[in-house]
Amino acid sequence: MTKAGRHFLQIPGPSPVPEPVLAATAQQVIDHRSPEFGELGAKVLSKVKQIFKTRYDVIIYPSSGTGAWEAALCNALSPGDKIMTYETGHFASLWSKLATRIGLVPITVGENWRGGVDPNVIEAELRKDTGHEIKAVCVVHNETSTGSTTRIKEVRDAIDAAGHPALLMVDTISGLGSADLRMDEWGIDVVVAGSQKGLMLPPGLSFNAVGPKALAASKTSSIRRSYWDWAEMIAINKTGYFPYTPATNLLFGLDKAIDMLLTEGLDNVFARHERLAEATRRAVQSWGMENLCQSPRHFSPVLTTVVMPEGHSADAYRRKVLKNFNMSLGSGLSKVADKVFRIGHLGDINELTLMGTLAGCEMGFELAGVPHQKGGVDTAMRYLAETSAA
Numbered sequence: 001m002t003k004a005g006r007h008f009l010q011i012p013g014p015s016p017v018p019e020p021v022l023a024a025t026a027q028q029v030i031d032h033r034s035p036e037f038g039e040l041g042a043k044v045l046s047k048v049k050q051i052f053k054t055r056y057d058v059i060i061y062p063s064s065g066t067g068a069w070e071a072a073l074c075n076a077l078s079p080g081d082k083i084m085t086y087e088t089g090h091f092a093s094l095w096s097k098l099a100t101r102i103g104l105v106p107i108t109v110g111e112n113w114r115g116g117v118d119p120n121v122i123e124a125e126l127r128k129d130t131g132h133e134i135k136a137v138c139v140v141h142n143e144t145s146t147g148s149t150t151r152i153k154e155v156r157d158a159i160d161a162a163g164h165p166a167l168l169m170v171d172t173i174s175g176l177g178s179a180d181l182r183m184d185e186w187g188i189d190v191v192v193a194g195s196q197k198g199l200m201l202p203p204g205l206s207f208n209a210v211g212p213k214a215l216a217a218s219k220t221s222s223i224r225r226s227y228w229d230w231a232e233m234i235a236i237n238k239t240g241y242f243p244y245t246p247a248t249n250l251l252f253g254l255d256k257a258i259d260m261l262l263t264e265g266l267d268n269v270f271a272r273h274e275r276l277a278e279a280t281r282r283a284v285q286s287w288g289m290e291n292l293c294q295s296p297r298h299f300s301p302v303l304t305t306v307v308m309p310e311g312h313s314a315d316a317y318r319r320k321v322l323k324n325f326n327m328s329l330g331s332g333l334s335k336v337a338d339k340v341f342r343i344g345h346l347g348d349i350n351e352l353t354l355m356g357t358l359a360g361c362e363m364g365f366e367l368a369g370v371p372h373q374k375g376g377v378d379t380a381m382r383y384l385a386e387t388s389a390a
Contacts, residue, residue, distance in 0.1 A: 008327035010357045012144050012303035013174055014196035014203050015347035017253075018260065021200055025253035032248055033241070042240030044251050047258045051176060051199070051266070052191055052209045054183040059208045059233045060254075062247040065173040065194035068206035069095050070102065071228035072169050072190045073136075076214045078222040079103035081135040084125060084166065086118070087111040090145035090333040095138060095171060102223060107134065113335060115295030116143075116150035119158035126162035135217075136167040136189075142175035144197075145333045147305035147342065148293040149179055156187040167214055173197060176207075177261055178302045178346045180270045189214040195250065198302070200257050200347045204250050210234075273301035276345045276354050279383045280304045283358050283376035287365070292340055302346045303330065307339065309371050314341045321364035327357065351384050 009016050017025075030037055048058050061067055077083070082105045085096045096106040109125045110118055117139050126134065137159060142149045152170055159168060167189040172181050176191075177198025183191050188211065195205035210218075210230060218230050232243045261269055281299065284291055284306055292305035308314045315338045318329050330342030343361065345354055358377050365372040 003326045005326065008325070008357060008360060010344045011328050011330040012197070012342050012344035012346060015198070015200060015344060016349075017202055018200055018257075018348040020260065021253045021256050024256035025202070025249045027249060027252050029248055032246055037248065038240035040240070040251060040255065041237070041242065041246070044255050044258070045237055045240065047262075048207070048254065049209075050262060051258060052183045052193075052207075053181065053185065054191075054209050054211075056184070056212065057210050057215075057234050057237070059210060059230060059237070060246070060251070061206045061208070061228070062204060062245075062250075063206045064203060065171075065192065065206050066094075066098070067228070068173070068192045068194065068208055069098050069171065071206075071208050071225075071230070072192050073099055073104060073138075074102055074221075074223040074225045074228055075208075075210075075230045076167060076169075076190065076217040076221055077104055077135055078220075080105060082107055082133050083136045083138050084109055084122070084134050085138050086122065087113075088116060088140055088146060088148055088150060089113050089143035090335070091143060091171065091173070092140045093334070095140070099138070106138075113146050114148070114293055116148050116298035117155055119151075119154040122155055123158035123162045126159060126164040126166065129164065132165055134164070134166050136169050138169045139171070141170050141172035141181060142179050142300055142302050144174040144303065144342075145305070145336070146292050147300040147303050148295065148298045149175065149300045149302070150298065152181065152188065153186045160187075167217060169214075174302050174346070177269065178273050179300070180266075183209055183211070195254065198346055199254065200260070201250060201253050204247050205254065270301065272350075273346060275384070275387055276349060276351070277301040277304065279354060279380040280343055280345055280358065282383050283361075283380040286373060286376040286379040287362070288371075288373040292336065302344070304343045304345070305330075305332075305336075305340050306343065308341065312368075312370050314338050317341060317364060317368045317370055320368040321360055324367055325360040325363065327360040329361070351388075355381060355384070
């Protein structure tokens with residue numbers, strides 16, 4: 001049955017696509033070897049550097065974020081190389097598993113599904129590696145499964161304090177465009193990202209931003225690669241073109257999305273996300289429920305992961321909300337499956353969108369028989385009213 005009103009897509013990505021971006025992607029396909037495309041490619045490849053806060057090359061692949069994970073690893077490393085990982089959730093775990101499949105040796109030095117990476121652990125473990133067998137430290141910036149955001153500068157400082165030459169690779173697939181990230185300033189060697197979260201695009205583009213240290217490592221790395229090869233991409237990207245058919249219409253959309261982010265101003269974008277995230281957390285607390293992330297300094301501006309009361313199914317609750325209010329909430333993944341639900345508050349979102357989301361959550365508790373205290377929506381409204389611009 002068709003339902004009136006729009007669908008509320010409040011999962012932590014893919015996020016809703018703004019109308020101007022949709023319109024840009026709806027243009028007629030153009031010849032990807034034409035002068036017109038060369039101008040588009042050159043413009044987008046240059047402008048996207050501002051979103052990563054880098055002066056170095058940003059490579060754009062027609063792929064999911066998983067492809068960008070593989071590209072980062074296979075370009076900079078060789079079979080048998082050890083990498084250091086820290087399991088902050090489902091996606092950190094998946095990146096480690098992918099590394100194993102392509103012949104690398106992940107060493108997981110810590111696990112915390114309720115907070116971010118502990119830089120002290122990174123430093124201590126690297127100090128033990130006197131032979132410098134660990135070639136890269138791979139961490140997730142914003143862990144989409146748990147709602148925790150690691151402080152990447154602290155990880156960089158830990159690597160430097162240990163005097164270790166390992167590359168720093170950062171997955172910011174759900175963080176880019178929503179949570180502050182400064183590639184050059186924070187000394188990140190490779191940034192992995194995707195189109196379908198804070199960049200407000202449909203799925204289909206992924207990114208590797210590549211610093212000079214990683215690029216140098218790629219000259220001697222020996223994992224076989226073709227589609228993912230940085231060298232081939234960087235060489236032809238200098239002319240605005242790609243070595244194979246690019247996702248032309250998504251590049252039109254990316255061009256528009258970058259303009260929207262830069263017009264609002266990245267600092268304003270990040271402040272908006274932080275404010276809406278705080279309103280969400282206050283609602284959760286008022287409901288008498290628990291945020292999966294228990295470390296306030298690691299609270300995510302992108303999403304909030306809510307722990308269901310004991311004995312209640314998060315998936316059953318989500319189905320009730322979808323059926324009655326046409327709203328999608330994120331599911332719990334792997335270790336927290338059916339134990340949590342996730343509220344996405346990222347991308348093209350404002351106060352009214354968030355209030356509709358929180359109202360749907362609170363009404364859903366009532367319909368699903370989930371124990372809660374009423375008033376979470378009111379708490380969030382008061383906070384947003386108190387913090388609104390004059």
